[in-house]
Amino acid sequence: MTAFLTKEHLYTLQSVTAPVLAPNGQEAVFVRTLINQEDNKYYAHLFHVELASEEVTQWTFGKERVSGAKWSPDGKQVAFLSNRDEKNQLYILKRNGGEAKKVADFPYGVSSFVWSPCGQKLWVTASLKDGTAFTDAVEKEDKKLPEAYVVDRMKHKMDGVGGNGLRKQGMSTHVAEVTLDGTITQFTEGNHDYALNAVSHDGKKLIIAVNRSENQDFEFRQPLYIVDVATKAETVLVEQDGYYGGAAYSFDDRYIAYVGSDATFKNATHTNVYVYDTETGQTSNLTESLDAPVGDYAVADFQQGAAAPAVVWTETNALYFQVSTMGDIRLYYATLEGELYPATPESEHVYGYAVAKSGNEVIVAVSNPTFPGELFTHNIATGERKQLTHFNDAYLAETTLSAAEPIVFKGAKDWDVHGWIMKPANYVEGEKYPLIVEVHGGPHTLYANTFFHEMQLLAAQGYGVLYINPRGSHGYSQAFVDAVRNDYGGGDFEDIMLATDYALANYDWIDTQRLGLTGGSYGGFMTNWAVGHTNRFKAAVTQRSISNWISFFGVSDIGYYFTDWQIGGDMSDIEKLWHHSPLKYAKNVETPLLILHSEKDFRCPIEQAEQFYITLKTMGKEVGFVRFPDCDHNLSRTGTPNLRIQRLEQIVGWFEKYI
Template identity: 45%
Template sequence: MNKNTVKINDIFNIKSVATPKVVPNSDRVTYYVTRIDEEDNAYYTNLHQYSGNGNMQLTYSKERVSNLVHSPDGGLTLFIAKGDNDKPQVFILRERGGEREQLTNEKYGVSGATFCNGGSKVYYHVTVPVDEKDEEDKDMDNSKKRPEPVVVDRMKYKSDGRPGPFGSVEPAFRQIKMIRLDSREVTTVKSGEENFTLYETVRGGFVYATDKSDNPDFNFSQKLYIRLNGEDTEIIRPDGNIISVVKNKANTHLLITAMDRKYENATHVNLELYEMSSGKRVDLTGKLDKPVGDSVVQDVQQSTEGSPATWVNDEEFVFLLSDDGSVNLWKGNIDGAIEPLLEGRHNIFGMDANSDAVYMTISTPVSPSELYKFDLKSETLIQLTEINKEYIDKTELVDPEDISFESFDGTEVHGWFMKPANNDTGKTPMVVNIHGGPHTFYANTFFHEMQVFASLGYAVLYVNPRGSHSYSQEFVDAVRGDYGNGDYKDIMAAVDFILEKHDFIDEDNLFVTGGSYGGFMTNWIVGHTNRFKAAVTQRSISNWISFRGVSDIGYYFTDWQIKAGIDDLDTLWKHSPLKYVDDVETPLLILHSEYDFRCPIEQAEQLYTELKYREKETQFVRFKEADHNLSRTGAPHLRVARLEHMTNWFNKYLEQ
């Protein structure tokens, strides 16, 4: 049977299966299925459930649900969806059936909801503006409202991904509230000029964190507390960020997933065990020299939630570990023993467990995502869903070849190489695709964009240069202070390796692209070599001097990554691709989002202006109402347009 080639519009045919959650005291597990509706230009996420009788869909509305949590007895399921006031609110479904019930009606919406330990109450977050306007002003017709000035007193005043053209500059703080299920009485539990985050509920209280600091602009850590019977006790640990906290059913131990600041944002995430009675805390995974959880780069997995670690019973637990381009399943116990449980050429991006099995959503290079069950007794893996089976069966997908090679200094670098879908070994053009971060990583996972290039007759090369996660701490830290040197040489060594290994690759038809840090590297490459026929830079960085002052993370990111501030202009300029604009001879397409506050669009504007000023071959495409995450979660029609611009640019310069 002739199969279809991968098309750009296939994003409307690929579904994301994510976030398995075991229903307590049952044989059931719930999960999300997200689809992209082409006509509505929207993402829709619905609840599904698997039991011994098979799979069934629980919700059908055209909406996005999130924050799926089951009550301790399994009788209730809560989730967050848009409520009566068009803001996200908590809803509950009863196991015995009936319509969903809207539990909250918060003016600013809610986030992060969970049941208390006994299941009679629900805790949730609300984020409230510091200068809260009165109700009369809030209810005024929008046509009559006038813009108000916003007074800014902090450097952390905007954030990419928040709605609107200014990245939500209005100061606001996150509170913890609680609602009783019987009376619907609401109580504010934690509030103030600090951001509270509730991570877990325990018998007699809960575990939470706060970012309170005397110098909030330079505070990049949370302090973790456990509140029992109204008294707060700090869980003493190094400065850093908390990812998740999960208790065992006996309420004796906590699993804490966290990242300290030894290497700033390049630090590995580790798993810690905390004994509640003694306050003893043990690092379980630091000795592995691999990060817990994942920071995989992909473009089809939606609505991924949950903890990278969970309990199987009161003494044993399972967790996810990133290892050499895969995300694998490990197990451990309260004695500190850990060992691999399921390793393979895959990306486990969601996981929950009970005493019998671990339920996981898994992606591979040729499978977008499905739900699986790993039986703990037999240690066998069983596929439970076939959501994407029809698409896979009808589509010609390329399974990439794993590659490893030595870079310029003997460092081993790992990556993947895809032949074109038609498997033509005549003279073949090749696209080099560079990930962002830099502390993310390419993985053994499905990547629609790569498959599109392969379907158009391009070979595709994508590697994890130094700075990428899933390898050693030394490897991920090696890029800091060295942008454009070792990382650049790793990518060029990858190109040389493939050209030597595969003589059918046409070295006169090489192309390069990348986004964010990958956009920086694309800009750097075209300023340092003419090996590539054409290039596409996306959401990129061109000038570290201005980036420091305009990015939502600029002032500390340049400190951490370039290791220089405004008092060291020479270093910032040395690592800026804009410095080398005179040397650019490669036709460069510049793609950038209007509402990108991570890498603001002025970075693209500077690069475009200087290229045009020098009469270089370039073009600038601006994406309205899009932010830094365009390629992953942006408006579907803009995601399609982005890929069309990229492939058209490469095809334009391709010599047949």
């Protein structure tokens, strides 16, 4: 007899991510993450798998989080990052066994690294206090008196950095090389933030990202340079507004592939794959004909550390990369001659991958709405798959999950809009059930064919769940993703309501009088907007939301530019910002509303919640407010585990009370 999913199953489910193939193509390492309920922490360990025998072995243990594993060029060692000593440091583990060895002590830890092709050293990216060296000792902060923070730029805080959200002053990120015996040599100079993308196979060139502009408040670019290791001479690879990165050299070092999106549609611009020919100096856009974004833009709440390479070369100078398309995250294949086609099937989320040099076999990390995710080998030619890991098999065998049925309906302007509907897990033919409508954040992300613990929990509690990708969502055309900009609360709101109409018209098991609504970030904005513009929902839960674009402009870490990008106005057009602010319509709210917000959310600061709560409360509205300490904007995904559980309790409890 099977049981239904519970909120506590967050402690049972195991996240399997980040496969990396060995140079011999016969084995791989990956990361398994689980939540330790007693310690209230996430632990991520390195595992090894033999592809032929499917034998899985745990390689690291203890109270740590491992990430970024990479095989040495000869396949005899694996380097990885671990926070076992608090800071993220670089470790090396020999293939034939033994203890992992810390390579060196970097003062503020290591953020990323790449092996040198010689196998005798590694290139790292790490933070450094201006005017100091990597070998200098770090003063213990607990011995220092508090100091005033002199703000000298608009980009002075950032969500997710911890503490009070302020960026460290007098710090820069640099590239250095470190030998296996721990000798560190700094490579980059100045008070600039550098990021290392790749090393050429002959070891003579690096691809480094850096913006050396003195004032970067309105700089939204990080140029890529090809740097000669011997002379440090730089050649511009790309230098324009937008995001460009993930660069990788072809095996013959002639070509450099990278991904990027220009600033045509600000942060709504589709990402493409570009290839630079070092012999001709010409750059081509391999995915120009593909009206969908390259990369994984799926939003969910389960996978931890689901890192995947931006692009991967084969020995034949073909490329693999992820594409978000029609609710799927698929692996795509492209050649320099212009071939372009999907390499994995529909109706799934490929959230990690590793490609054999031949390009014929890949390891994929795959999830779908009723499958949390495992590793598989996948034959590109035949499509044949073999499951390599089985961490969640026992859980799936004893748990009833709800399938997600795809739907397509006509939204605003008669555009096709895509989504899913889930029946309650305890569904009985002929019975009526309440329906919860979920709205994702972003807005330039997408709901996907992936496992979503929150959706399954609501279904297990006896609710139907409707979730769609309204205009503004990624994974569809450039026109579709751009359509929400300058129209918040317009066509996007219409899409949500037309989705609700479609569900009520086509699924007679829905109780039309028992509808709920919830969403976070942009989804929180939409929840706030909806309750001020319709009374169709019996209850709503708004999370990490925006209520007032006027104050958001100045308090969010991205407010001063994101507001203009998305709403099309700034503080010189107060009326426009106020028109799109849910707070303006507070007097219309009749739906019981629960407000959930993290204390250390600097993306959508908690004052957004406070304004809405106090305003609604003074008006005598039915409203609740729950604050979560020490968590940032990502509470639902990576927040403190017990607080994630409490968040789910609050959501379920509110709907139980009012629906």
